[in-house]
Amino acid sequence: MQPVLTRRGKLLTVVAVGIVAVAIAIAYASVEPSSGYYPRCAFKMLTGLSCPGCGSQRAIHALLQGDFRAAIGFNALFIAEIPLLLLLGFSWLFRDRFPRLGRVLSNQFFILVILATIIIWTIVRNIFDF
Amino acid sequence: MKYWIIIDNVQRGPLELEELASQPGISFSTPVWHEGLSDWSTAGALPEVAAVISGQPRQQFGGQPYGQAYTQQPYGQQAYGQSQYGQQQYNQSYGQQQYSGWQPPGDGQPKMPNNYLALAIIATICCCIPTGIVAIIYAAKVSPAYMRGDYAAAVEASSKAQLWVIVSFVAGLIWAPFSAIFSLFSM
Known part of the structure; x- marks a missing residue:
């Protein structure tokens, strides 16, 4: 069911997401990819192919080390989607104040373009092996 | 779960979810409250209520009959009957931040x-990709x-999106x- 979010509910959500994000950031900043502790992609283990998200964890690690170039090299799509996700979160939080932003971001065509981008990205990265 | 509604400044309740549909004058902009909600909401903002109401063909949102009734009696000014849940609470929540995007009557869309x-x-x-x-x-x-x-279909798509997000994260x-x-x- 769709919860009716009050101001307090939104604030709690932001705080909870913030805490989780900081915890994840600390974990990925301190654990090296070579340690073997990173969860592995089920899709890659089963098929040998890269999924759209493969490299995201290494990208987060590189980003937290300040190596933006390496981060893009590990998963460019993931890096590109970070601002999009932030924008989506923003439009959800302030949907009353920016109703048009919310409408643009929930537009069917827009969402299908995102979906197509993810699919094309997956195909291309497997053909050219990056 | 029991529901309370306000129609024409009169509070009704406790009502079962199924009873809501048969309340004369109910629309998506009708104030609704049930236990667990910190404030009054609207029928359109509560999917289960919206679904029950939209099951009735005559209750399309944006319908004129309600629009006129509301323009005559703006929110936040009137007392809402002998409410044991506090008129103040209701009056405060309307017209302030929480419902600032909410357009009264005419296009009383959820x-x-x-x-x-x-x-x-x-x-x-x-x-988990698939x-x-x-x-x-x-x-x-x-x-x-x-x-x-088609609000009911939008709610259905929304809850299915939510379901598959949960399935993905759990997996x-x-x-x-x-x-x-x-x-x-394997190292």
Whole structure:
């Protein structure tokens, strides 16, 4: 069911997401990819192919080390989607104040373009092996 | 669960969900409250209520009869009967931040249900691709259904998007520790 979010509910959500994000950031900043502790992609283990998200964890690690170039090299799509996700979160939080932003971001065509981008990205990265 | 509603400044309740549909004058902009809500909401903002109401063909949102009634009696000014839940609480919540995007009458449309797009994208990229893609497809269906006025379909697409996001995250969380153990052994 769709919860009716009050101001307090939104604030709690932001705080909870913030805490989780900081915890994840600390974990990925301190654990090296070579340690073997990173969860592995089920899709890659089963098929040998890269999924759209493969490299995201290494990208987060590189980003937290300040190596933006390496981060893009590990998963460019993931890096590109970070601002999009932030924008989506923003439009959800302030949907009353920016109703048009919310409408643009929930537009069917827009969402299908995102979906197509993810699919094309997956195909291309497997053909050219990056 | 019991529901309370306010129609024409008169509070009615406790009512069962099924009884709501048969209340004369109920619309998506009717104030509704049930236990667990911190404030009054509207029928259109509560999917289960919206679904019950929209099951009735004569209750389309934006219908004129309600529009006129509301313009004569703006929110926040009137006392709402002998409410044991506090008129103040109700009066305060309306007209302030929480409902600032809410347009009274005429186009008393409920808000568009969440499409969970951000979570669906995260699910697709980080957890479990096939189920994440299903979530994105349902997310894409929310807006068009809402735009053509089919609120029940928008709510359904929204809850399906939510369901597949949850499925993806649960699958990802179950998988993660297993894969870490596996990769430690295979090194």
